[in-house]
Amino acid sequence: MQITLDADKCCAAGQCVLVAPEVFDQREEDGVVELLDAAPPAEQHDAVREAAALCPAAVIEVRE
Ligand code: SF4
Numbered sequence: 001m002q003i004t005l006d007a008d009k010c011c012a013a014g015q016c017v018l019v020a021p022e023v024f025d026q027r028e029e030d031g032v033v034e035l036l037d038a039a040p041p042a043e044q045h046d047a048v049r050e051a052a053a054l055c056p057a058a059v060i061e062v063r064e
Pocket of ligand 1: 009010011012013014015016017026031032033054055056057058059060
């Protein structure tokens with residue numbers, strides 16, 4: 001799995017961090033998403049897919 005972000009579209013809703021806190025974080029200053037692990041281990045994959053589905057701004061792109 002490979003993750004890419006289009007952080008310019010991020011509205012800092014934080015859904016991704018709630019669902020997959022080991023993969024996503026938010027910048028202190030404005031809450032914009034940060035990617036902690038662009039190629040997470042298998043046990044994170046379901047959470048990453050859920051985060052991508054929940055993101056209200058379609059920021060998270062997942063390639064399997
Ligand atoms: S869920 Fe989407 S819009 Fe919200 S912080 Fe994460 S990437 Fe940004």
